[in-house]
Amino acid sequence: MTQMTFARAINSGLRRSLDNDPKVLLMGEDIGTLGGVFRVTDGLQKDFGKHRVVDTPLAESGIVGTAVGLAYRGYRPVVEIQFDGFVYPAFDQIVSQVAKMHYRSRGAVKMPITIRIPFGGGIGSPEHHSESPEAYFAHTAGLRVVTPASPQDAHTMIQQAISCDDPVVFFEPKRRYHDKGEVDESLDPDSAPPMGQARVVTDGSDVTLVAYGPLVKTARDAATAAADEGVSVEVIDLRSLAPVDFATVEASVRKTGRLVITHEAGQSGGLGAEVAASITERCFYHLETAPVRITGFDVPYPYSKVEMHHLPNLDRILDGVDRALGRPNSLSGLEG
Amino acid sequence: MVTDDAGQGGTAAGQDNYAGHQDGAGHGMVQLITPAGERVSHPEYDLWVKDVSDEQLCSLYEDLVVIRRIDKEATALQRQGELGLWPPLLGQEASQVGSVRSLRDDDFIFPSYRENGVAYCRGVDLADILRVWRGAASGGWDPYTVNMAIPQIVIGAQTLHATGYAMGIQNDGADSAAIVYFGDGATSEGDVNEAMVFAASFQVPLVFFCQNNQWAISEPVRLQSHTQLVDRGAGFGIPSMRVDGNDVLAVMAATRVALDRARRGGGPTFIEAVTYRMGPHTTADDPTRYRDPNELEDWAAKDPIGRVHALLDRKGLFTEEFEAGVRAKADAVARELRAGCTGMPDPEPLDVFKHVYSTPNSWLDRQQDHYSRYLASFGDPAGATQEEGAR
Numbered sequence: 001m002t003q004m005t006f007a008r009a010i011n012s013g014l015r016r017s018l019d020n021d022p023k024v025l026l027m028g029e030d031i032g033t034l035g036g037v038f039r040v041t042d043g044l045q046k047d048f049g050k051h052r053v054v055d056t057p058l059a060e061s062g063i064v065g066t067a068v069g070l071a072y073r074g075y076r077p078v079v080e081i082q083f084d085g086f087v088y089p090a091f092d093q094i095v096s097q098v099a100k101m102h103y104r105s106r107g108a109v110k111m112p113i114t115i116r117i118p119f120g121g122g123i124g125s126p127e128h129h130s131e132s133p134e135a136y137f138a139h140t141a142g143l144r145v146v147t148p149a150s151p152q153d154a155h156t157m158i159q160q161a162i163s164c165d166d167p168v169v170f171f172e173p174k175r176r177y178h179d180k181g182e183v184d185e186s187l188d189p190d191s192a193p194p195m196g197q198a199r200v201v202t203d204g205s206d207v208t209l210v211a212y213g214p215l216v217k218t219a220r221d222a223a224t225a226a227a228d229e230g231v232s233v234e235v236i237d238l239r240s241l242a243p244v245d246f247a248t249v250e251a252s253v254r255k256t257g258r259l260v261i262t263h264e265a266g267q268s269g270g271l272g273a274e275v276a277a278s279i280t281e282r283c284f285y286h287l288e289t290a291p292v293r294i295t296g297f298d299v300p301y302p303y304s305k306v307e308m309h310h311l312p313n314l315d316r317i318l319d320g321v322d323r324a325l326g327r328p329n330s331l332s333g334l335e336g
Numbered sequence: 337m338v339t340d341d342a343g344q345g346g347t348a349a350g351q352d353n354y355a356g357h358q359d360g361a362g363h364g365m366v367q368l369i370t371p372a373g374e375r376v377s378h379p380e381y382d383l384w385v386k387d388v389s390d391e392q393l394c395s396l397y398e399d400l401v402v403i404r405r406i407d408k409e410a411t412a413l414q415r416q417g418e419l420g421l422w423p424p425l426l427g428q429e430a431s432q433v434g435s436v437r438s439l440r441d442d443d444f445i446f447p448s449y450r451e452n453g454v455a456y457c458r459g460v461d462l463a464d465i466l467r468v469w470r471g472a473a474s475g476g477w478d479p480y481t482v483n484m485a486i487p488q489i490v491i492g493a494q495t496l497h498a499t500g501y502a503m504g505i506q507n508d509g510a511d512s513a514a515i516v517y518f519g520d521g522a523t524s525e526g527d528v529n530e531a532m533v534f535a536a537s538f539q540v541p542l543v544f545f546c547q548n549n550q551w552a553i554s555e556p557v558r559l560q561s562h563t564q565l566v567d568r569g570a571g572f573g574i575p576s577m578r579v580d581g582n583d584v585l586a587v588m589a590a591t592r593v594a595l596d597r598a599r600r601g602g603g604p605t606f607i608e609a610v611t612y613r614m615g616p617h618t619t620a621d622d623p624t625r626y627r628d629p630n631e632l633e634d635w636a637a638k639d640p641i642g643r644v645h646a647l648l649d650r651k652g653l654f655t656e657e658f659e660a661g662v663r664a665k666a667d668a669v670a671r672e673l674r675a676g677c678t679g680m681p682d683p684e685p686l687d688v689f690k691h692v693y694s695t696p697n698s699w700l701d702r703q704q705d706h707y708s709r710y711l712a713s714f715g716d717p718a719g720a721t722q723e724e725g726a727r
Contacts, residue, residue: 025507051507056534057530057533057534057537059530059533059534061496061526061527061530062496062499062527062530062531062533062534064496065493065495065496065497065499065500065527065530065531066496066497066499066500066503066531066534067500068496068497068500069446069496069497069498069499069500069501069502069503069504069514070500070501070503070504071500072444072479072485072497072500072501072504073444073500073501073504073505073508074504075504075507077500089526092490092493092527093493093496093527096490096493097490097493097497100474102691102692102693102694103474103690103691103692104474104475104486105475105478105479105486105691106473106474106475106478106690106691107690107691107694108475108478108479108480109479109480109485109486110694141692141700142692142693144693144697164695165694165695166693166694166695196698242699243697243698243699243700244699245698246698247698
């Protein structure tokens with residue numbers, strides 16, 4: 001076990017993938033000489049060369065589109081989109097090409113492409129640097145969407161994503177890049193829990209609290225605070241957003257009877273809606289109260305002086321837990 | 337040697353306004369066979385086709401004729417309700433034959449949806465060419481069996497795929513090349529421009545083969561570009577040339593120049609093949625709403641097949657026997673195409689779930705399971721047996 005930051009854990013995972021498979025290559029803006037604006041790819045070009053860690057022209061569609069061609073040729077490209085808000089120029093290539101080529105070719109052409117996207121807010125940046133666009137991709141058939149919440153998962157899941165024969169959109173919670181944790185670099189990604197599996201982070205019996213990416217830490221803190229008030233919260237880290245491991249969530253809800261979901265992305269049409277609907281379908285009669293969503297608002301990501309109002313925090317999550325428990329909360333007395 | 341400014345061509349250099357080029361004739365455009373079938377010499381490009389024997393010329397002619405026959409048969413199949421849609425390539429036969437027949441087997445082709453003549457020459461099974469247009473699949477063939485990608489419908493998207501593939505060739509240290517087909521309209525797309533940036537920066541072995549057929553559905557090329565399209569390639573620092581796209585030999589020469597450069601590590605080349613879409617955009621289109629019939633007449637006089645016919649005639653090669661042989665071949669191909677189309681088995685209901693992922697997916701597996709049960713609820717044994725077969 002080694003103490004390392006989240007960013008370093010991804011770096012170490014990328015290094016292992018580059019070491020293990022000569023067909024793996026990294027592409028993106030500023031990822032080579034500079035080592036990435038977040039230094040996630042620091043030192044990799046120096047060690048693996050310019051043909052395996054490629055500084056590309058500044059064109060997101062170009063990066064993803066050329067990755068499609070490299071995959072056609074048998075490569076396993078890992079592309080970096082510098083910030084969440086800059087993925088949209090590549091949207092067509094991701095949605096219409098990366099996601100659909102396997103279907104279109106009736107399985108003949110595989111697209112083992114990993115698209116790394118630092119996402120989420122809370123870092124005081126200007127517009128386009130703090131978004132949570134995961135629902136667009138989770139809604140797209142042909143893609144897998146995952147997001148790690150701990151350095152260990154970041155290290156393992158990036159390797160699992162790269163070795164997956166399907167395309168994976170890999171969301172990295174950028175405000176956790178500098179968080180440290182224990183990482184076992186010798187852990188074999190093949191024997192670790194698969195990236196498609198959700199994880200129970202904190203056992204509990206009163207409420208199921210579902211989170212992913214940057215909010216897993218916040219959810220865990222909320223569970224600790226709730227415990228002080230005698231409320232037992234079971235925190236689940238989804239890890240995979242497409243497909244969601246509903247079996248794990250369902251098993252928890254069958255136990256607790258109450259469901260709270262939290263994410264930074266806006267509420268309408270988001271992952272929370274999918275989790276609430278699917279769990280309601282699967283175990284309606286085990287629910288004591290309606291599922292509760294604590295999310296960002298349906299607004300463009302706000303300027304940094306007010307972003308704390310947009311981002312779910314510990315208190316808002318606890319307010320949601322109270323609502324799920326039928327205890328006094330900010331919406332007490334409101335119908336619907 | 338062919339120089340990098342080959343785009344200026346062997347004939348009069350095109351300095352005038354692009355609007356003046358709408359007839360596409362003679363202005364800075366390489367031509368080796370005139371519309372009248374006269375073989376004109378060219379100091380540079382002749383070298384690249386000097387090995388083309390009479391026999392090969394006859395074989396090129398045969399391909400041109402067969403492709404036109406395929407196009408005609410497919411259009412008929414659409415009118416008869418056997419195909420949902422067909423994008424005719426009438427008039428573009430020389431651009432397609434001249435380019436694809438310059439390739440080696442280990443070169444890789446990235447087509448748009450109109451390169452069905454390219455697919456035929458590449459050896460794609462005739463029924464597979466129609467599979468997409470019949471609605472029996474979203475892609476007709478296994479690209480790796482013929483080194484030709486399945487057609488791309490999103491305009492220009494495939495130029496980036498070709499560029500990436502060529503980056504892979506470069507990484508592998510191979511001496512093969514990639515070629516990408518796209519049209520005049522595509523040159524306005526961001527992806528095509530990004531592809532040229534990447535291809536030029538990394539100097540990848542790629543041929544950008546632009547068939548300027550003058551029309552993007554109803555929009556004339558002058559709406560896409562204020563300059564000649566060939567100038568777009570040059571703007572990225574990519575050696576570029578403009579050839580008569582209705583001249584199979586000129587197209588062949590240009591493609592060979594480009595491939596040679598690619599194989600020698602000289603990077604990408606942009607070819608503007610000046611041709612004309614004689615038919616509609618697709619069978620769903622009505623060009624009489626936007627096109628001057630006189631323009632069609634002008635281009636009919638520059639027909640790619642007529643000029644090779646005339647050239648073979650001049651050479652005394654166009655015998656009755658030859659003509660009958662070509663016709664018999666075209667008819668046989670058309671019969672096979674029709675039989676392949678009408679005999680194509682329909683996909684099964686649960687095929688809709690196949691190949692979305694190559695690894696198990698819990699969401700989709702559940703949906704498939706539920707739909708299988710739904711089908712089975714009608715007591716349809718086909719639904720039940722499909723359940724196991726599909727995944």
